[in-house]
Amino acid sequence: MLPLLAVFMLLLAGCGNPAATPIDPNNGVWDKYFVKPLSDTLDWFAHLMWDEYGLAILVVTIIIRLIILPLTLKQYRSSKKMQLIQPEMQKIREKYKDDPKKQQEETMKLFQKEGVNPLAGCFPLLVQMPILIALYNAIMRNTEIKEHSFLWMQLGTPDPYILPLIAALTTYLQQKMMSSQMNAQMRSLMFIFPVLIFVMSMSFASALPLYWVYSNIFTIVQTYFIYGVPKKEVAVETGKTAQTKKKGVKGGQKK
Incomplete structure (x- = not known):
């Protein structure tokens, strides 16, 4: 869900048409220390790469x-710890289902015992937001990017079909890769976000959906090396099969 939350925050930052506001380092800390350095970095890499801003x-x-x-690895470790104590948390919920206060106390004791901070996964996300929003502004407010093309795209104008389709597809694939780390409610949204990305990409300058595509591909590769191929559904089915066999054996022994 991290990439999708990042997209959401970037879109919030885009309210008010930031592309219409030139980057001015004298216009405060945000432009001087965040947006301008990233914009200059894009220019520098573009000049190294045959003026190809798509590659930059x-x-x-x-x-x-x-x-x-x-920070992503820290999120992973925090998520892993939370997964490991889920059975214990479920026992606490069942045992104190009629006493919410006691349930909360026992849950906090469990967190302290296992050294788990339930908010640890949120901190890396908060740290990443300014960086990602600054990158978004650097892309959208860089006047050089608007005037360049890359492959079939004009980076300063929307691409009506192909790029939005690629952005939506890579968004779906990166969610699919992370599906084993999502709860049922989050998995139910797997088809909604790609559609939203497709619709929004049709109206944004191509440079932004291009960034989304790159970021999604990076996340897919990163998730593969951190989490591996999603196996939750397979594991559930395997568990069900094992339980069925176990019951069958017990039934045979009783007979």
């Missing part, structure tokens, strides 16, 4: 994602 966005996206990789 790719390189800067990879660099940003590598910088925040330790």
Whole structure:
């Protein structure tokens, strides 16, 4: 869900048409220390890569994602700990289902015992938001990017079909890769977000959906190495089969 939350925050930052506001380092801390350095970095890489801003966005996206990789790994470890104590949490919920206060106390005791901070997964997300929003602004407010093309796209104007379709497809694939880390409610939204991304990509300058595509591909690769191929559904089915066999054996012994 992290990439989708990032997209949501980036869209919030885009309210008020930021592309119409030139980058001015004298216009406050935000432009001077966040947006301008990233915009200059895009220009620098573009000049190294035959003035191809599409490749510059790719390189800067990879660099940003590598910088925040330790935070992503921290999220993974926090998520893993929470998964491991889920059976114990379920026992507490069942045991104290009629006493919410006691349930909360026992849950906090469990967190302290296992060294789990339920808010630890939120902190990396909060740290990443300014970086990602600054990158979004650097892309959308860079006047050079507006005037360049990449492959079939004009980076300063929307691509009506192909790029939005790729953005939606990669969004779905990266969610599919992370499905084993989602609860049932989040998995039910797997088809909604790609549709939203498709619709929004049709109206945004191509540079932004291109960034989404790059970021989604990075997330897919990253998720593969961190979590592996989703196996939750297979594990559930295997567990059901094992339980069925076990019951069958017990039934045979009773006979």
